[in-house]
Amino acid sequence: MLPKKHPRKKSLEIRHKLVKGLKEGLVTQAGLIAHGRGEAFDYLLGEMTKPDAKKAEEAAVALMLLAEKPVISVNGNAAALCAKDLVKLALLTDSSLEVNLFYRSKEREGKIAKELKKAGATRVYGAAGKPKRLQGISSARRMIDRPLWESDAVLVPLEDGDRTEALVAAGKKVIAIDLNPLSRTARKATITIVDNITRAIANMNLIAKKLSKLEKNRLKTIADSFNNKTNLKSAERLIRKGL
Numbered sequence: 001m002l003p004k005k006h007p008r009k010k011s012l013e014i015r016h017k018l019v020k021g022l023k024e025g026l027v028t029q030a031g032l033i034a035h036g037r038g039e040a041f042d043y044l045l046g047e048m049t050k051p052d053a054k055k056a057e058e059a060a061v062a063l064m065l066l067a068e069k070p071v072i073s074v075n076g077n078a079a080a081l082c083a084k085d086l087v088k089l090a091l092l093t094d095s096s097l098e099v100n101l102f103y104r105s106k107e108r109e110g111k112i113a114k115e116l117k118k119a120g121a122t123r124v125y126g127a128a129g130k131p132k133r134l135q136g137i138s139s140a141r142r143m144i145d146r147p148l149w150e151s152d153a154v155l156v157p158l159e160d161g162d163r164t165e166a167l168v169a170a171g172k173k174v175i176a177i178d179l180n181p182l183s184r185t186a187r188k189a190t191i192t193i194v195d196n197i198t199r200a201i202a203n204m205n206l207i208a209k210k211l212s213k214l215e216k217n218r219l220k221t222i223a224d225s226f227n228n229k230t231n232l233k234s235a236e237r238l239i240r241k242g243l
């Protein structure tokens, strides 16, 4: 039980969610290490959504609302940290949900799909369907299901660089959530949100409610005026300042 006024309460609660996710078989052991890397960057960003991240979140939602077939790709950490919010975002942006794992196992895929259904998802896609092979990567993440194969925009929280590159090469707009602005994923994605996934998805749900009322040309202006390179540079500067 965490003391109510603990200065690191939120950060510790997120850790505990991942440990619980590990015990329940949603999260892989390496997921805890990956989280540690993200947490270090979050610490330097003051553990808050910075204005640049908010801008990226708005552009990302605009892109998802404009897309013909948007997909949200879910891995172990994402499911353990924000299953409910991911399902909500899928509903608000009319996106398909797909489980796609780096450390792939049928058992974990099934558990994550179940977690998403428990959070309200009616249909969850994944490699357990009839997977197709994405060119250009060797990891288990190369196997993707039909919605992702056909998609024009995909949200990939906590992604690896290889698949981001392969998805972009396959002609898709890729939205990444990554607290590390220096990562290959961050640099290769169309839009990178340098924010904690727990805050980013919650913010995107609020933004989606507002933006879904806008005309397509307004959404296009929001998406097109975003510059990923400039935004990442700005995040990098903020992190340096945090040091």
Ligand code: PTJ
Binding pocket: 027, 028, 030, 031, 032, 034, 035, 036, 037, 038, 039, 041, 075, 076, 077, 100, 101, 102, 103, 104, 158, 159, 160, 161, 177, 178, 179, 180, 183, 195, 196, 197, 198
């Ligand atoms: O569930 P699986 O099998 O798909 O495996 C998931 C992990 C996360 C283990 C796998 O995708 C992996 O190894 O990821 P990487 O390549 O270590 O990348 C994780 C990236 O996410 C790093 O750049 C971290 O900085 C970032 N990150 C970690 N936690 C968060 C985060 N970004 C946003 N919010 C977080 N909570």
